[in-house]
Amino acid sequence: MFDTLKSRIYQGNQFIKDIKNAPMREQFRGLPKLCNSNCNNCKDCLNVCPTGALKLNPLSIDMGKCTFCGACKNVCKTGAIDFTNFYKLSTTKRENLIITEDMTQEEFSKIAIEVRKEIKRVFGKSLKLRQVSAAGCNGCEMELNACSNVNFDMGRFGIDFVASPRHADGLVITGPISKNMAYALEDCYKSTPDPKIVVLCGACAISGGVFQQSSELNREFLEKYPIDLYIAGCPVHPLTFINGILGFIQGK
Amino acid sequence: MNWIKLKNNGKIDINSIPTLKIEQLREEIINLNLRPVAFFGKDWGNNTTKLFVVLADDKNSELNVSSAIFNQDEKCYESITQVLPSFHIFEREFYEQFGIKPLNHPWLKPLRKNQKDYKFFEMEGEEVHQVAVGPIHAGVIEPGHFRFMCNGETVYHLEIMLGYQHRGVEDLMIKHPSNRLAESICGDSVIANNLAYSKVMETLCDCKVSKRAQLIRTLALEMERAAIHIGDLGAISGDIAYLMGASVFGATRTLVINTMLEFSGSRFGRGLIELGGVNFDIDNEKIKRALETLTKVEKDVDRMVKTMLKNTSVMSRLEKTGVVSKEKAEQIGLVGMAARACGLTLDSRFDFPDECYKFLALPRKMFKGKGDVNSRFKLRHQEAMESLDISKRILEMLKNTLKEEVKTNCELNLPKDTMAISIVEGWRGEIVHIALTDMNGTLSKYKIKDPSFNNWYGLALAVRNNGVSDFPLCNKSFNLSYCGCDL
Numbered sequence: 187m188f189d190t191l192k193s194r195i196y197q198g199n200q201f202i203k204d205i206k207n208a209p210m211r212e213q214f215r216g217l218p219k220l221c222n223s224n225c226n227n228c229k230d231c232l233n234v235c236p237t238g239a240l241k242l243n244p245l246s247i248d249m250g251k252c253t254f255c256g257a258c259k260n261v262c263k264t265g266a267i268d269f270t271n272f273y274k275l276s277t278t279k280r281e282n283l284i285i286t287e288d289m290t291q292e293e294f295s296k297i298a299i300e301v302r303k304e305i306k307r308v309f310g311k312s313l314k315l316r317q318v319s320a321a322g323c324n325g326c327e328m329e330l331n332a333c334s335n336v337n338f339d340m341g342r343f344g345i346d347f348v349a350s351p352r353h354a355d356g357l358v359i360t361g362p363i364s365k366n367m368a369y370a371l372e373d374c375y376k377s378t379p380d381p382k383i384v385v386l387c388g389a390c391a392i393s394g395g396v397f398q399q400s401s402e403l404n405r406e407f408l409e410k411y412p413i414d415l416y417i418a419g420c421p422v423h424p425l426t427f428i429n430g431i432l433g434f435i436q437g438k
Numbered sequence: 439m440n441w442i443k444l445k446n447n448g449k450i451d452i453n454s455i456p457t458l459k460i461e462q463l464r465e466e467i468i469n470l471n472l473r474p475v476a477f478f479g480k481d482w483g484n485n486t487t488k489l490f491v492v493l494a495d496d497k498n499s500e501l502n503v504s505s506a507i508f509n510q511d512e513k514c515y516e517s518i519t520q521v522l523p524s525f526h527i528f529e530r531e532f533y534e535q536f537g538i539k540p541l542n543h544p545w546l547k548p549l550r551k552n553q554k555d556y557k558f559f560e561m562e563g564e565e566v567h568q569v570a571v572g573p574i575h576a577g578v579i580e581p582g583h584f585r586f587m588c589n590g591e592t593v594y595h596l597e598i599m600l601g602y603q604h605r606g607v608e609d610l611m612i613k614h615p616s617n618r619l620a621e622s623i624c625g626d627s628v629i630a631n632n633l634a635y636s637k638v639m640e641t642l643c644d645c646k647v648s649k650r651a652q653l654i655r656t657l658a659l660e661m662e663r664a665a666i667h668i669g670d671l672g673a674i675s676g677d678i679a680y681l682m683g684a685s686v687f688g689a690t691r692t693l694v695i696n697t698m699l700e701f702s703g704s705r706f707g708r709g710l711i712e713l714g715g716v717n718f719d720i721d722n723e724k725i726k727r728a729l730e731t732l733t734k735v736e737k738d739v740d741r742m743v744k745t746m747l748k749n750t751s752v753m754s755r756l757e758k759t760g761v762v763s764k765e766k767a768e769q770i771g772l773v774g775m776a777a778r779a780c781g782l783t784l785d786s787r788f789d790f791p792d793e794c795y796k797f798l799a800l801p802r803k804m805f806k807g808k809g810d811v812n813s814r815f816k817l818r819h820q821e822a823m824e825s826l827d828i829s830k831r832i833l834e835m836l837k838n839t840l841k842e843e844v845k846t847n848c849e850l851n852l853p854k855d856t857m858a859i860s861i862v863e864g865w866r867g868e869i870v871h872i873a874l875t876d877m878n879g880t881l882s883k884y885k886i887k888d889p890s891f892n893n894w895y896g897l898a899l900a901v902r903n904n905g906v907s908d909f910p911l912c913n914k915s916f917n918l919s920y921c922g923c924d925l
Contacts, residue, residue, distance in 0.1 A: 189745040190682050196741075200689045211696070213703045236618035253618050255709040260717060269703075317578045321603045323921050325625025325706060328669075330578045335688035349576035366552070366602045367581055370573045396619045402606035420708065421625060 201339045206432065208425055215254040215269035216426075217294060218247045222287040224266035231258035231267060236396050237389065249275060249283040250392035253420035274298070275418040276430025283392070283418055299430075301437040305414075308381060309355055309435045312344040315385070316354035316378060320371050321397070322361030325421035326388040330358065333424045340428050345435075351375075356383035356414070362390040362397040368404040375411060383414040385431070388422050395420060440466050441493075441502040446790035447641050448501075449858035452874065455505050460489070460515045463506040467491065468521050472502065473771060473784075475861065475870050477528035479536040480883045485510040487536050492859065492872070496789040501859060508538055517543040524771025527891060550601035550924055552583075558597050561587045566594070569906060573602045580920035584909075591905045596898045603924035611884035615639070621708050624888060624922035629655075629662045630864030631886075632711045634871040637792070637860035639713055642873060645848040650840045651715035652794040657832040658698070658707045658716075660825040663865040665694040666917075667822035668739055673914045674815055675746065678755040686742045690735050697728045714848030725833045732833075736826045743819045756812035760900035760912035763809055772896045774867015774889040776916055779817045780809035786863040800828065809900075814915040821865075854879045866890060866919065888922030 202208045210216070225245045232240055235258055239251035245266055247258075259267045272291045277283055277298040285294070319327050333340040334347065348354050351374045363371060375384070386408075389395035394403060417430045440456050440463075458466065472493035482488040486509055493502045508515075517540030518525040529540040530549045540546065548556060560568075566589055573581035581602040587595040607623055620635035621628045633655055640647060647655075669691040675683025695705040702710035702718055710716055720728075746752050762772070767780035777784045787795050788802045805820060807813040852875045862869045867889030876882040893916060900912045 189748060193682060193686060193742060193745050197686055197689065197738075211699050213700055215703045215709070236614075236616045253708070254704070255618050256703060256717070257618075257709070257712075316574075318574055319578070319580045321605050321921065321924075322580065323622045323625035324580055324919065325622070325628070325708075327578050327580060328626060329705070332688075332692070335692070336685045337689055337692050347578050351574075361603075362605060364603060364605055366550075366604055367573065370581065370602070374574055390622075396616070396622050397605050397607075397610065399614060400606045400610055402604055420622075421706070423705070 200336050202337060205338070205425070205428055210271045210273050210425065212271050214271040214273060214423070215256050217270050217272040217275060217291055218249070218252070218285050219268045219270050220245050220247065220285065220287045221266045224264045226264050228263070230261045230263070234258060234261050237393070237398065244286055246284050246286045248393070249285055249418040250280060250416060251389055251395065251398070252418065253389055253395060273423055273426045274429045274433070275426050276433060277416050278414065278434065280392070280413070280416055283416060299433040301434075305383070305435060306437060309383070313431065313435055314346055314348045314353055314355050315358050316351045316356070316374065317347050317358045317360065318371050318374050320359055320361040320367040320391070321364035321403075322388070322390060326360035326390075326419075329421045329424055330360070330387070330427065333427055338424045338428060343428070343432060345428070345431055351377040352379070354378050354382070356385060358385045358387050359391045360387045362394045362400070362403050363405050363407060365402055365404040368407060371407055375407070384411060385415040385417060386413055387417045387427065389418065389420040392416050392418065441504045444501045444503055444859060445499065446501065446786070446859065446861045447637050447792055449641050449853075449856050450503065452855045452857050455490070455503055455857070457488070457505050457507050460506040460508065460512070463489075463491065463504060464516060464518055466504065467493065467518055470502065471522065474525055474528055475501070475868065476872055476885055476887060477525065477532060478885045479532050479538070480874065482507060487538060489532065494789070496784060499790055503857070513537065514539040514541050516541050519543050519545075523769050524892070526770070527895065548601065550604045552599050552601040556599055558585045559587070559595060561594060563589070565589050582920045586906060586909070588906055591907070593901050593904055593906055593909070596901045596909075598894050598898055600894070600920060600924055603921040605921070605925065607925040608884050608886060611886070612881045615881060615884070617712050623886060623925070624919045625706065626666055626919065627662070627864040627866065627869065627922065628706045628708055629658045629711065630862050630869045633659060634860045634862040634869045636711055636713050637862070638858050638871045638873045639850065640848060641858040641860060642852050642856060642875065643848060643850060645714055645846065647715050648842045648844060648846065649797075650719070650836065650842050651844040653832050653836055653840070654716045654720060654844060655711055656794045656798070657829055657836075658701070658710055659862070659864075660828045660832070661694055661698055662707060664735075664822045664825040664829065665691050665698070666865045667818040667825070668694065668735070670914060670917050671739070671743065671815065671818055671822070673917070674811070674911065677911045677914050678752060680746065680749070680752055683742060683746050686738065690738045693731050693735050697731050700724055700727070712845065713850070715843070715845035717845065719844045720836055722837055725837050729830060729833050732826050732830050736823060739819070739822060753812070755911065756815055757810060759811040759908050760904055760915060761808070761810045762896050762900050766899055767809065767896065770895050770899070771892050773892045774863070775817060775821065775865065776814070776867065776889075776893045776896055778805055779807040779814040781807045784867075786861045786868045790861050798828070798831070811911055811915040852879045852881065864889065866917075867893070886925060888919055890918040890920075890923045893918050894923060
């Protein structure tokens with residue numbers, strides 16, 4: 187008992203106080219920073235990109251496909267590609283994830299999340315989510331678990347993962363959605379009471395990621411039902427996730 | 439000769455692998471009585487199938503490779519599982535993929551194609567009832583279906599049905615092999631899988647990796663082991679409602695993975711290892727910070743574990759829960775950490791050391807495991823501390839010596855008709871990657887074996903005669919991978 191208390195005092199408070207402005211290590215690869223005029227069309231980056239996230243003329247990176255591995259940056263001899271450590275990579279529109287030279291950090295922040303009044307009113311103070319891992323590699327899953335640990339402590343904003351879709355206000359989908367999980371995913375969606383939101387978390391969920399060419403996927407769910415929020419990353423960093431959800435339910 | 443011998447990270451000409459009749463191969467396997475690390479089929483043209491078998495001789499650090507050919511009309515053989523139960527899952531996989539039936543297999547169930555007509559083992563009786571869980575679980579974890587046969591609170595039998603995570607990784611590996619795909623085979627063993635992939639390809643291409651790069655790779659592997667073990671100590675604490683432990687281990691794990699973020703730009707070390715070496719060198723300033731952090735982590739973890747183990751309510755939940763005996767563990771072929779917790783001595787870092795582990799010459803620590811949750815808890819603690827110690831030693835080595843390039847150019851010029859094997863000890867156990875090339879020098883088969891493939895059955899045995907409510911605890915103490923098994 188006293189040992190436990192001693193440990194508690196020794197540990198102190200570890201939570202990140204200001205989660206919206208939490209500092210990120212400079213090595214983190216977040217929002218890409220592109221310089222189209224430096225690009226000499228050598229196509230080296232296209233050859234090393236594992237997911238085909240890059241396009242030339244003009245140079246662009248699709249964060250919905252990007253694994254943020256940095257291979258393109260390493261291979262680029264003209265310095266046209268760089269990654270900033272900006273981690274707020276969530277958007278309500280899929281096409282916003284395609285980053286070009288003009289899409290600076292400020293610009294992306296401005297357009298990324300379209301705040302809807304009814305979302306703010308219904309979910310602004312409490313959002314319970316059901317996570318469905320549909321062939322996710324456990325990377326995003328571990329990071330989503332980390333969102334609830336003492337450092338990030340997502341629960342203080344009223345955002346929690348719940349055990350049953352019946353208790354949930356929305357789904358968080360990770361993974362490229364295998365054929366074998368397609369039915370369970372749809373079932374889970376139907377079991378969630380309205381009004382509900384759907385969040386795609388990570389490159390696999392958004393585009394199939396490194397598995398996009400697999401014949402074992404069934405991504406029909408995404409065509410059938412509306413998607414409310416896209417959160418980029420491979421895996422999604424807890425700060426990216428929490429800020430994405432907060433931006434969506436509370437506005438800026 | 440009925441077997442050809444091979445070392446870890448070695449390659450052989452496929453044509454030099456002996457091809458036997460299946461009856462003869464079966465007899466050989468039973469006589470040798472070694473541990474299977476691979477047992478897989480491959481289309482061999484003209485409607486024939488070739489079965490490759492790799493057995494591990496742990497004492498002599500050797501791999502025994504042999505094969506058998508099945509003609510078009512040979513659609514069955516007498517199963518090996520009836521004699522050596524450790525083959526059960528390998529034979530199930532082979533049957534599912536090639537339709538060649540192992541006769542008298544005691545548990546011939548689908549492995550990944552589970553969606554229709556899966557027949558669960560059923561018990562009958564007035565008091566007996568079934569509990570069905572999954573594929574979607576209560577927590578934020580991967581999908582799988584568990585079916586418990588219970589009498590009141592007591593579990594008589596657990597059947598685990600997987601396959602939901604099947605993404606066709608092995609096929610993708612042939613078509614689009616890349617380090618990034620290897621990292622996504624199993625997201626909690628990013629480094630181990632990427633390392634196994636890199637080594638198997640480097641072995642094929644005769645690519646040499648600098649010593650400094652090898653040390654950085656091993657550092658990352660040991661940090662991954664430490665981080666996951668600490669995280670799982672927290673998860674076990676959480677499952678026995680000892681929230682103090684869950685919080686402290688959660689926070690200390692963050693320190694380790696954030697150090698990894700400093701090294702590689704990703705908390706799990708994604709993007710670090712590449713064919714030919716590593717993408718990031720570690721400068722002295724980062725080394726200094728990492729050494730400080732890891733020392734603090736060592737101290738915090740040790741302190742918390744000691745506090746926990748003094749607590750009687752903690753011990754009453756951990757001790758004698760989820761026991762797998764040493765005999766059973768050996769029979770069903772458990773590997774890695776789960777096997778060591780049962781008292782077996784299996785660790786491919788020592789049994790099949792690569793160049794870097796040979797260079798480090800680590801002392802092999804023994805663990806007197808009893809196979810219960812308590813043993814797995816203590817073993818995780820021991821291994822986490824050990825890994826932190828190894829990481830610190832490597833960081834000291836990297837500090838001022840061995841200033842050399844960390845990446846060489848690795849051209850993917852694959853040799854013809856060759857097989858290469860790489861075994862890496864991830865935090866769960868041995869991760870085996872095997873690559874085969876054809877006569878044109880292109881990849882024709884890529885086989886991955888995750889330790890979970892062997893160990894899921896161990897979990898099923900562990901929960902027998904335990905309360906249903908202890909299942910999450912048993913599960914966390916193993917923490918097996920769904921995607922690693924389903925591929």
